[in-house]
Amino acid sequence: MGLERQIQIADETPVTWPAIHSRLMDAGETPALRMIDGELAFPDDDPPTEWQELRISLSGGMVTIRRTREGIATVVWGNADAGLMRSWNVLTWAIACESGGMINHENAQLTASDYASQMKLFPV
Secondary structure, eight states: EEEEEEEEOOOOOOOOOHHHHHHHHHHHHHEEEEEEEEEOOOOOOOOOOOOOOEEETTTEEEEEEOSEEEEEEEEETTTTHHHHHHHHHHHHHHHOOOOOOOOTTEEEEEEEHHHHTTTOOSSO
């Protein structure tokens, strides 16, 4: 069973892989693409603007992001360890930063900044 976190994006804000990748690098992650829309990818591939699902290798493990009607969902397996959970949270934060979206978390909608603070992603 997977754990999913939804980032609601109000408009048609384009969320590009290069922007997400850059934000992740700034946060200390080393993202590498592994799959684009169900097809194997080279780590430095640039997916098309209209991608539907990306599988990404991060420092803690593999995370999937996919487009939904509401925006973008980030998904990990339910048995994720602490390292993968942190990478998942950083990816969720990065997408919210780049899209201006709101993260659905525990029956609340959080901005990227509020989410980072609540999840204790970065030192104060």
